[in-house]
Amino acid sequence: MGLQLGALAQTEEAYKEPLGLNNWYIELGGAGLFYSLNYEKILIRTEKWGWVGRVGLGYNPVDYTLLNKVTLEGNTIMAPFHTSVLYGPNKEKLEVGGGFTLLAQNINQREVVPTFVFGFRVLETNKVCFRATYTPYIQNGQWENWFGVSLGRNFSTGKKR
Numbered sequence: 001m002g003l004q005l006g007a008l009a010q011t012e013e014a015y016k017e018p019l020g021l022n023n024w025y026i027e028l029g030g031a032g033l034f035y036s037l038n039y040e041k042i043l044i045r046t047e048k049w050g051w052v053g054r055v056g057l058g059y060n061p062v063d064y065t066l067l068n069k070v071t072l073e074g075n076t077i078m079a080p081f082h083t084s085v086l087y088g089p090n091k092e093k094l095e096v097g098g099g100f101t102l103l104a105q106n107i108n109q110r111e112v113v114p115t116f117v118f119g120f121r122v123l124e125t126n127k128v129c130f131r132a133t134y135t136p137y138i139q140n141g142q143w144e145n146w147f148g149v150s151l152g153r154n155f156s157t158g159k160k161r
Contacts, residue, residue, distance in 0.1 A: 017091070018127045020156040021045070023052075030135045030148020031080035031101050031115045032058040033070045038080070038150070050086035050093070055079070069144050077104045084117055095119040095133065114138045119148075127154040 023040040030036070036056035044051040058078040065071045072078075084097025097117045104110035119133030131150035136143060 018123060018125065018154045020127065020154040022157060023054075023123075023129050023152055023154050025129055025131070025150040025152020027056065027131070027148050027150040029146060030133055030150065031082055031099065031117065031137070032056055032078045032148075033101065033103075033113075033137070033146070034058060034060055034064075034066065034072060034078060036078055036080055038152070048087060048089045051083070052086060052097075053083045055081055069146065072103070073105060075105055078102075079104070080115065082115070082117060086121070091122050091124060093121050093123070095121055095131070101137070111139075121150075123154055128152075129154055 021042040023042070025038050025040070027036050027038055036058035038054050038056035040052050040054035042050060042052050056079060060072045060074065060076040060078065062074045063072070079102040080099065081102070082097055082099035084095045086093040086095050088094055095117060099115055101113045101115050102110060103113060115135060115137040117133050117135050119131055121129065121131040123129050129150070129152045131148070133148045135146045135148050137146055138144070
């Protein structure tokens with residue numbers, strides 16, 4: 001007489017990409033240099049490739065210097081404008097793009113800072129989006145290395161079908 005043991009293995013469901021064409025997220029560091037709230041529109045999406053455009057907004061109320069790299073005066077508005085190409089057949093995607101960040105204290109005191117993004121993102125079935133990026137920028141003729149992390153959500157607008 002033998003003893004039989006049975007085990008049930010948990011099967012992982014196949015990944016199903018959320019259908020929403022919009023993302024919002026908060027980014028710490030990154031193109032906003034300190035932080036920014038961002039809206040991103042998915043412009044093109046195929047099985048492996050995507051193209052997105054985003055705009056963000058942040059506000060710095062006090063003078064600060066972070067890691068001896070980023071110095072912002074108080075009352076500075078930070079507005080990143082970016083476009084990126086995404087590649088990846090699954091929920092994990094590589095991201096490469098560029099754009100600029102507008103730094104402004106008022107209509108007469110503003111600076112346009114070219115920025116780039118090389119990163120990795122994950123968009124889960126539950127619509128949570130996570131990004132980790134290398135986001136170098138050029139300020140005062142100097143190439144500066146910088147990084148960012150983002151957490152947000154994918155969503156749809158309009159009527160459901």
